[in-house]
Amino acid sequence: MRTIELNKRQEQILQIVxxxxxxxxxxxxxxxxxxRATLRPDLAILTMAGYLEARPRVGYFxxxxxxxxxxxxxxxxxxxxxxxxxxxxxxxxxxxxDAICTMFLEDVGTLFVVDExxxxxxxxxxxxxxxxxxxxxxxxxxxxxxxxTRMPNITICRKEDYxxxxxxxxxxxxxxxxxxxxxxxxxxxxxxxxxxxxxTSILVNLTEDEIL
Amino acid sequence: MRTIELNKRQEQILQIVxxxxxxxxxxxxxxxxxxRATLRPDLAILTMAGYLEARPRVGYFxxxxxxxxxxxxxxxxxxxxxxxxxxxxxxxxxxxxDAICTMFLEDVGTLFVVDExxxxxxxxxxxxxxxxxxxxxxxxxxxxxxxxTRMPNITICRKEDYxxxxxxxxxxxxxxxxxxxxxxxxxxxxxxxxxxxxxTSILVNLTEDEIL
Numbered sequence: 364m365r366t367i368e369l370n371k372r373q374e375q376i377l378q379i380v381x382x383x384x385x386x387x388x389x390x391x392x393x394x395x396x397x398x399r400a401t402l403r404p405d406l407a408i409l410t411m412a413g414y415l416e417a418r419p420r421v422g423y424f425x426x427x428x429x430x431x432x433x434x435x436x437x438x439x440x441x442x443x444x445x446x447x448x449x450x451x452x453x454x455x456x457x458x459x460x461d462a463i464c465t466m467f468l469e470d471v472g473t474l475f476v477v478d479e480x481x482x483x484x485x486x487x488x489x490x491x492x493x494x495x496x497x498x499x500x501x502x503x504x505x506x507x508x509x510x511x512t513r514m515p516n517i518t519i520c521r522k523e524d525y526x527x528x529x530x531x532x533x534x535x536x537x538x539x540x541x542x543x544x545x546x547x548x549x550x551x552x553x554x555x556x557x558x559x560x561x562x563t564s565i566l567v568n569l570t571e572d573e574i575l
Numbered sequence: 576m577r578t579i580e581l582n583k584r585q586e587q588i589l590q591i592v593x594x595x596x597x598x599x600x601x602x603x604x605x606x607x608x609x610x611r612a613t614l615r616p617d618l619a620i621l622t623m624a625g626y627l628e629a630r631p632r633v634g635y636f637x638x639x640x641x642x643x644x645x646x647x648x649x650x651x652x653x654x655x656x657x658x659x660x661x662x663x664x665x666x667x668x669x670x671x672x673d674a675i676c677t678m679f680l681e682d683v684g685t686l687f688v689v690d691e692x693x694x695x696x697x698x699x700x701x702x703x704x705x706x707x708x709x710x711x712x713x714x715x716x717x718x719x720x721x722x723x724t725r726m727p728n729i730t731i732c733r734k735e736d737y738x739x740x741x742x743x744x745x746x747x748x749x750x751x752x753x754x755x756x757x758x759x760x761x762x763x764x765x766x767x768x769x770x771x772x773x774x775t776s777i778l779v780n781l782t783e784d785e786i787l
Contacts (some may be wrong), residue, residue: 368625408620413580438782463709467702470749489701490679496708497675530779534772537682559771560746566774567742570650 373405377425380415384424391423443529444522446565447543447555452477455484459495459510460502462487472560473540475553476511482550483519483542485511519544519551526565529557581624585617589637592627596636603635655741656734658777659755659767664689667696671707671722672714674699684772685752687765688723694762695731697723700751731756731763738777741769 369377372395379391388406392399406423409415415423451469453462455476462474466489476485487507495510496502520529520541529541543555581589584607591603600618604611618635621627627635663681665674667688674686678701688697699719707722708714732741732753741753755767 368623370623404616404619407616408623411580411620438778460709463705467706472701472751489684489705493675493701493705493708494679496705497672497714502709527779527782530775533775534779539684559775562778563742563745563771563774566650566778567739567746570739 369409370405372402373409376402376405376409377414380423381425384415385418385422386424387422439525439527441526441565442522443520443524443526443543443555443557446526446561447522447557448561450475450542450553450556452481452553453487453507454479455508456506458503459492459505459507462507463492463496463502466492471540471556472558473556474507475542475556476507477553480549481552482547483514483517483544483553484508484550485513486517486542487511488539514550517542520557521545522555526557526562530562533557533559533562581621582617584614585621588614588617588621589626592635593637596627597630597634598636599634651737651739653738653777654734655732655736655738655755655767655769658738658773659734659769660773662687662754662765662768664693664765665699665719666691667720668718670715671704671717671719674719675704675708675714678704683752683768684770685768686719687754687768688719689765692761693764694759695726695729695754695756695765696720697725698729698754699723726763729754732769733757734767738769738774742774745769745771745774 375395376391379394380386388399388402391406392402395402406415406417410417415425417423451465451471452475453465455478457465466472466474472489474487475483476487478484485508487510491510491512495505518532518536518538518541520532520543522543532541533539540556540558542551542553543557544551545554587607588603591606592598600611600614603618604614607614618627618629622629622635627637629635663677663683664687665677667690678684678686684701686699687695688699690696697720699722703722703724707717730744730748730750730753732744732755734755744753745751752768752770754765755769756763757766
């Protein structure tokens, strides 16, 4: 996919076909007070670019595709595996206090809780830890498994999922991160995380690199 | 700007000009074992699309612009004002405990602290509040102005700033939100906030709407 800037006449043709299509090349030429021959290269370009389609004995009609739609089509193909970050995990019997310290040490916003087989059993967000911290309990004596979000309420994703589906999930469920998991015999193993920070980076990359 | 899909021959021409440009149409034709006349429409399209430039007595050369770059140019034009959210503010003398409650009630990740003239004096992130909550002090008796990030260490933005600059700042400074401010006689008034959630939404919108 490449980008092209249409000239004024091509834009006029698009408008005519949008309004009056299907319409023959001769009718378009008439409306523009030009000859069919003059229009030929413009019509060829518009057809090649996917804006117009030509059908024998019918004429030209507008396909309705815009550059934004074509960009969208590419953005929708980005996969989790190419943008995921490293996950930070804690054990189920760790205290809320230690989990908070791990969060600061590792500088992440979400921790994943795993059992002794390294299987995902819970998620701890800053919000979960903050809620616990204004409770009455002593943070050093409460284990994280009391306050964590647990399976099956954890939203997960896989490395072959689409980034855009994860972005939609983060927005809709109002969460900051999803674990990227791999199915094993014992359950889900956590192999990555995708966060709103990753999404912000993708947006920045779109203006810097050629990730599309 | 519109998008066009190049055919195989056009891609070949691009590669030739990229490698050997400036190069004349005749030389390109020779390399492809075709006549100059056969190539004419392809060269016309590549020139129109902005990939190649033609200079009399010099030949064709590659401009180096790709569709990603053209997308980037548009993305770089998005302004804060079109994507900002409503800010949630608390007063300087509110307790850390009450600030945490406000954060939950309003369901935001960042609070802005204002003085009696409604001027921005501080920022409270979930991280700040979490750090305070594992301290030794009683949360109901510590005012937020003890723990908040204060001016001049607050990174701000204005509604006419570019979204992409805010995104870069969020990543580089590892923060979740920036206040959108308006300059008044007394200082900065908070009129909005821009968060990583906004950035995630923009990414989703790119695949749904036509915000470019």
